[in-house]
Amino acid sequence: MQEVQMISPLTPGMYLGKNTLATRNIQSAPVAPNSQKTAEFVSALPKRFLPGRFHWLRTSLNTGPNGGGAKDNIPVYTVDSSNPHQEYRQFSSTDARVTNFPDLVKATSGKIPLPSWAVPSEGGDHALAIYDVATGIWRSYFKVTSNPDGSMNYSSAGYQRFDPKTRSTSNYWLSHLSGTSTVTGSATELMQLGLAELKAAKINHALSFTFPSYRRDAVFPAKVSDGKLADADAPYAGQMFTLPPNFDVDAWVKENNASAEMAAVLKAVQQYGGYVADQNFWCMALNVESPLSFKNNPYDSDPELKAAASRLNKDINKFPWEKTVWVKPGYSGHDTNAASPGIQAALAEIAAARNNTAAPSNSTTLPNNTSSLKQAVRAGMSAVSGLGALAGGAALENLFSPEKEAPTAEKPADEKPQIATSNSQSEPAPSAAPQASIPAPAPAPEPQRQPENAPSLPMPQSRKHSGLMLDVARQFYPLNTLKGYVDDIARAGGTFFHLHLSDDQNYALESATLGQLARNAKQNADGSYTNPATGKSFYSAAQIQELVRYAKQKGIELVPEIDAPAHMSAIHSLLQRENSAQASQIFNGNNELRYENAEAQQFIQQLYDEAADIFAGSGTHFHIGGDEFSGSISQNPHYIAYVNNIVLHLKNKNLIVRVWNDA
Structure with missing residues (x-):
């Protein structure tokens, strides 16, 4: 038992947070518009909380007993x-x-x-x-x-x-x-500086810091905030920061006569980021692994470790907060884009089944004709998903119809042609240089939404656009059921999973815009959240990101749909509770969006932005509904302008708009 108890989840080579947000390269993240102002704000923040005689202090360590710092680390x-x-x-x-x-x-x-x-x-x-x-x-x-x-x-x-x-x-x-x-509702303990890392002066993950305070509201991936600040430039709980790529750590260390331990901290923040984890009403503080984690205090028995902690404790107050770059609040991008070997094997099996050829020897045998494949899809969906699965199986049948024209990048299957301007739904232009950092799955790559500041890649054309639409607004399903549908689509060789998230009955997605937040909801036994004001279930942002990652592993694109300008009774009802004046201005008597109204357009674009951010990394398509709304021929120019504005707006997020056929 003593050997097990000495195994730290932060030990290099055994780090428990590998392949998570703690190990992504933060340099590819978008920068907050007020990044410089936030850096200046944070740099001066401790003076708000410290007595005058301590105004020299900006940064300290949370080390635990005998480490030379405070004792608030977990x-x-x-x-x-x-x-x-x-x-x-x-x-x-x-x-x-x-x-x-x-x-x-x-x-x-x-x-x-x-x-x-x-x-x-x-x-x-x-x-x-x-x-x-x-x-x-x-x-x-x-x-x-x-x-x-x-x-x-x-x-x-x-x-x-x-x-x-x-x-x-x-x-x-x-x-x-x-x-x-923890305040953020996540395992931020895995972003502490490990004692073995401190001794080796080498850190391979993001680092968590506590702050004097932060804004009253949290941003993804944090669930809640206990912050006290209302300042526009204050950081958020859950927000991340880094140092600019041209910040020369070695030169800074030499100029400031700093230690190798301080250099390791700066390099980790530069590559992986710092995380706003908690507040302490004092100063910024780096969280170090607690010696309480071990039966015998390592600081007492390891003089090299104690010396390393002493050096870092001396240097940490020099941390260059004024140089920090603050990541866009709510950033949910990550760099795990490669397809897994299991997905590649599944695609090979499907190709073999279609071509009546043998699958690889290490593959599970699939039926080798269209009829039996359809039966397998239906049987699989019925087994996993229960009632309604046969309809889903029927929706996938076009996947196995080779006589149909294969969709192209210009006109994907079941997608409405461009409405007015010739480039309103065109694919992003390919970059002159290939983006080597995003490897393409073999043998058939799926469309990937690109990072906001990365060059765009052309859409792969080797797979048909085929999949399943599930109406989770009228009939809510828990997260595990959605994962079951993803499995079914992947086994059948589909490419996308369309989620109909909004309708008159419900808006099934967490939304700060509509005041529907997981932290204020009741969480049910199946993990879903219920809005206490409406009695309706919805998915949290964290659950959707979990589904995004799961679908990506299976090679499936998620396509979120928020229907407008009709089928918006649930959205109207939520907004009425949050901002009744705005709701009255942008909705008509039929609970439909006044799409000719500039404020209404701004509102729906904000709602789409919010959903797109929650689904970040899921793919390249976003469905805006557009069906069964009232109006007359004289209003057509207004509607066309409305849709084109949304198309262009979402194009800036590297998203392609889908609409229903009567839109």
């Missing part, structure tokens, strides 16, 4: 529930943040593996995290107190899962599957 305890010698503690909570969610109670309460010597952090949060190497379950706790009998009480908690064999996760954003423990 210990992470590695346990092994498969080991018969593993100790356990009894955990319980009476807090509604836990008791209202049965899955959270099940995951974080009861008999939990934890050594008897483990304690929560010594700061005011009294937090701790537990990683079980046997099950891959990660549990985080907030406000933990110990009883005389060794049992533990806690106020809130969150959990998520890792693969215990590969020590990896498909949860790219590290967001808890349920609950919150």
